[in-house]
Amino acid sequence: MLMDSLEFIQQMINGFSLGSMYALIAIGYTMVYGVLRLINFAHGDIMMVGAFLGYFGMAVLGLPFVAATFLAVVGSSLLGMLTDKIAYKPLRNAPKISLLITAIGISFFLENTFNVFFGGTPRPFNVPEYMEYIINVGGIIFSVASLIVPIVTLLLLAIILWVLYKTKYGMAIRALAFDVNTVNLMGIDANRIIMLVFGMGSALAAIGGIFWAVNYPSVEPMMGVLIGLKAFAAAVVGGIGSVGGAVIGGFIIGFTEVVVVAFLPEYSGYKDAFAFVLLILVLLFKPTGILGINFDKSRF
């Protein structure tokens, strides 16, 4: 197929923006997996709660966009830490399957509670006007939002990497991913560090959720399911346990999706299936992903 270079650049910008959102959510999956070896099924739904908090902040409280985002970030990270405290912490020494079942329970609980109280129909998200402003550079058309999303993502990634590799807390998180017992022996409160990981992951998920709501201007209770699945696929593609890998995986999934929809429109009905196919391929041929660490050893 002959492709227009202009259209190609256009699609790359879209892919970059979509990939950033997957990346933001994938970081939460990968960090929690690192410290707990748990697929946190509720992570996608925490992102949904974040998007809803942003929506409420603007539509109900009348806050400006940035303040509503701040509210969403704080609210989501509190929720993330709360789920850890209530649901995951009592099960630290239980069989792994109990933890996974509880995670699925939390996920289903969040989805259906929001469904019951706020309805299943998508609600329009008020995007601030400056985000929707269209820029036209030599025929390439994009909104300010699709420029802000990747920039903020890269900024947040830099902050996360700084925390992980330059602060004492980051050192504790990395140590925890390596060996729990030794971390406890070193006098570090593992539970506090795990809670911190949940808080950080959920805050990023909330920002991802808000960006999602800005790009597809609506929020609905089930939005977290599919996005969560794809973001997890992104985390595995990039190498589960590695933050940089999660970002790379997010971009890969975002780009494939955009490219397929743009250049193979007859397959666009299957757009949601590509992340899954990629996940299967990675598990088959390189289970540790691109930047992965081998987590074969069982812990706890």
Place this chain on the structure above:
Amino acid sequence: MGIVIRKDQWINLAIIATTLWFMWLASTYFDEYTVRILNNIAIFTILAVSYNLINGVAGQFSLEPNGFVAIGAYVTALLLLDGDAKEYQYDIEDPYPWILGLQANFIWALFFSGVFSALLALSLSFPVFRVRGDYLAIVTLGFGFIIRILAINNPEITNGSLGLNDIPEFSNLYWTGGIAILSVWGILNIVNSKYGRAMKAVRDDEDTAIAMGVNTFKIKTFAFCTSAFLEGVGGGLLAALLTSISPDLFTFFFTFQLLIIIVLGGLGSTTGAIIGTILVIGGAEWMRFLDEPMNFGFFETPAMPGMRMVVFSIILILVMLFAREGIMGKRELKDLFKPKSKL
């Protein structure tokens, strides 16, 4: 020398005889609504005991039932509908000619449903079980979505989101109950065989199981395919019971219900799975009041569709946090009759 029947075998025979008698009683005297619930209980028993095999006995967390049940339901529906009935109802796209030609009787349709599901399970096993970790859960969760996407996007085969209607109603209590008894018997035989013991070993300590020479990939795959086979058969029975199926029937809620059943009954216990089925499927009917408006005397709540699911998820979390063993733990019926060991 006659055949010696042990005490627990007498109990099993008595249970089977009582069930058969009850099936006859129910299909002769009970009203249609009750029979429908009993049919549901029988089908969900098949699904729950097979789901319990992979989740409870082999300890591999999986979220597959809705996908395989959907496959079973579609295969059976396509095999049971005759060519004219199919041609008549494909509204979105014309069906492929080979779809029109598909035809089999009920028992073969169920068998093919099972085999088709098991083959798909086999193909999923390779990426999932070759690596450690809980990838089965996320891959099967995604699989359920993919099956739905495929069903919606291939109207030449599945009639898209309209689904298939007027499926001949073959299922009755003898079919559903009979297959339920057979599957419970089959699953119990597997659990008590060397394969079942290997599954439990993998669940309790994978490293030790490997050290003892258990081929964990083979054992996990075996458990997964067996449970997929029975879920396919259950899906076929469901299609022939409901007479119309559509992609929206097989959402994640379906899997979630089964998860509650086996967790409530006790992960790893087949008896528990059966008890859980009766409680949850019976209870789900009873809990319908939760979705309707409620009058507390001093204030009235509006109708809240979906409230049942919230209650279900709270029950699941509470059971996991405070009563992880469920009703039966890992015990079976026969363990209840054993004298308590004095330690």
